[in-house]
Amino acid sequence: MGDIAHPSALELDDLLDELRARAGNARLAQVRMSALLDAVVAVSSDLELAAVLRRIVESACALVDATYGALGVLGPAGEELVEFVTHGITDEQRAAIGPEPHGRGLLGVIIASPTPLRVERIGEHPDSYGFPPNHPPMTSFMGAPIRIRGQVFGNVYLTDKVGADSFTRDDEAILIALASAAGVAIENARLYERSVADQEWGAATRDLVSGLLEGRPTDEVLGEVAHRTRSLTRATGAVVASHDGGSLVVSAAQGTVPHRVGDAVDDALWRAALVGPSGVAEDDSTHVVRLGTNRDPRGILALTGVTGPADIHRLAEFGQRIGVGLAAALSQQERARIELLEDRDRIARDMHDHVIQRLFAAGMSLQSVARQLTDETLRERVDVTVDEIDAVIKDIRHTIFALNRVQDSRHLTAEISAVCDAAAVTLGFAPTLTVQGSTSDIESALAADLLAVVREGLSNAARHAGADRVEVEIVVDENVRVTVADNGRGLDAQVPRSGLDNLARRATTRGGRFTAEAGQGGGTRVRWVVPLLPRS
Template structure:
């Protein structure tokens, strides 16, 4: 009998060692399984599945704690179908036994959930559960979340060995979760870096600003999971939406002027988070170069607290401001180079072409008195044609100095009048009314040509002591130039004025040269502010 008992004891110890070895092997397999992926969502799912298999649990869950460490913000489950989860309703927030594990972060075993004093009960449509086993998942000294297992299949309740195995798995799970979070952080940084790099490269290559900013707002909605994002830039005294993405307010559309005081204030303050519309959250990121505000980037969430995304958004705002400033400087430099090149061409045309034409005209005029009447008439016509050619070249030279985004039109008109004072012998009177900044570039070029041609004719032919220039902008763009001289002599070529008349008619306007009140000449040029099909030919 004693021998039989000894053999039986040895057999039991062998079976126990074999079971322990099998469980240790299963634990190692589970550790390898949860560590074989770096996607955080997949790692969490594998941890729950491995825990259920190790302790033979019917149901399992991993509750992820929020920033406060007192409530669950995510709940990864196993053993419950999607239909069952939808029927149960909202996910648990950490009450009852779940809250017990949160409050006392150590392994907990309960034979019967319903009989425990901390039991909170189950919501409607929740499957019945009896035995319970919970253990915290730590990342170093911080509790990331808790593993919850219920209903052991092969026994009425979980054993001490189950608790030990689950605690070991939870320790390994903490390492796997930390690795996954580090990988996710690195990958997120890489994605944000690509957004910054692409935006900077595109802006410096001269891509359209609104297109680049639209790509940036799309990226913010995608990477930060924002419901809406827009970039507004300062334009004079206004703040105008340059690009928008997502489901934002209809007013937050490209081209809209923002009147909201908080938006304007955000351009001058630090990056911050504030309550959004209807209980949401809004991140306000100023775009500034030093103390010079350029605009603001705004990201909006309907519910989520975007604490993890704010550092990336702050870096995006700072880098985007630098890129916008560099692109603006590049544009200014390109404009300066263009103006220098046009100035060189204009000087060459003035110093070479005009001077040679003028010298040829003087030679023809000096030869006219020595010619027959027929030859003299041909010489006079040739001189008039040379004068018209010189006038056209001067118009071209002046147009070379105008580039989009250059000086205001009012300054250009004042410059033309100032230049005319040299040939007139006095400064013409100038009056300008209406929004000259609204005049399109092509119409502005025609307007300047009219003023220059009218002043040139007054200087050459009128012998005037007073010239008055009036420029008015309303529904039409109107230029009136009057003088008190003797008017245009008969027989003088009007090819320059005729060219301006054809251009005005091509835009649906009118051009006239008529005697002034009492004496002199009145030149009137008018075209609609919204030009027609384009200049005449």
């Protein structure tokens, strides 16, 4: 047998030290792997994107013992940073440093070439850009891209490894692994946020279109459109403008905007969204979408100072649905108006064919009876009753006219003038008409009352005054004042006052007053005053 070589004591010590080192490295690798798994779970435990980004930076710093960390989110073009999430720097330090970085220097190296990068001394690297004033000093650097489905979402940047001059290859491997897990977590958070946004926009569309179809005032719903879109996009201002076939008129305004409700606006960006094939237009500070379709534009929605998620395609879809809702509501209102007019026409026919004819027959019978009476007192009472029947017939005819009057069919001033022209037949001359103020601010129900007052005043003058001059004056300011004055015989106590009593009731119902008195130069002056109700 040959001799067996026995290792020396020194060699045994070296072997034991190597075994201990390998065991320590294995334990350290196990600890770091466990920490990496914990970090992956941590970054995946939240669905809010901002929280996920913050957890990624915190976990990266903890895994490789970095003093400072940041995650830069790339813009749509992938050439500069649009968001910068930091760890290790206080809010006061960030405020003192100033604007967030856009991706110059070492940050830009990873943007231009999305691969991991380790640098022992930042200042000695040829692409170093330096630090802005008040920035804490930093020496070692490591960065890696975060990819989502092959597209770079952003980059993780770490500086100043604790207890060492630089980051190691193992640190880089751990950061790459974390970045891969971070890409999945970020995609899940973005999908969740998109799902929540879809639900919120869907709820807003449903509520607003339902409001239109339920008959809520259009201006009220458009105000809600501005409010909801401003809230969803976190915009500083929102404007809804309606298209009336010519100009764009502001229907609702929310937040900080240069326009007020009622303003006619000629804006090139608004016009581009209204008539453009895509129905959208935008610049650095404003997003504009069309309400409605290209064939049936109803207006525009403009958002300024958007700070939240503003998907222009989602906005365009929202605007199209609101525009379709506006068109459907208008069609619904038109159908209801036609049904109302048909119902009014039926009522008017029934009143004319049945009620008036029966009253007229009753009046004729009373006149026939009156001729046979020998008692003068009874004859006068019958004549008074006949006059009352005539007044009732006249009131019914006025009511029939009001029923058949189509709202906004022509300007109110023209209708007043038409009433005066028609009265010339019974007066024997044309009355004088004076109108001061804008009658376009008078809503339809008050307009019908105003026409009834003018018609009754002129009819009263034709029947009882015996005048050769009648003046009609209408003044519109905070009140609506109607005056009908003649130079005739003046008021006769024996003449029935049913028509004048009706005018008094119309005034009282509206919180106004009515007077019928002798004029200063003779004749009669009828005066009707009620508060102005603005057009809704």
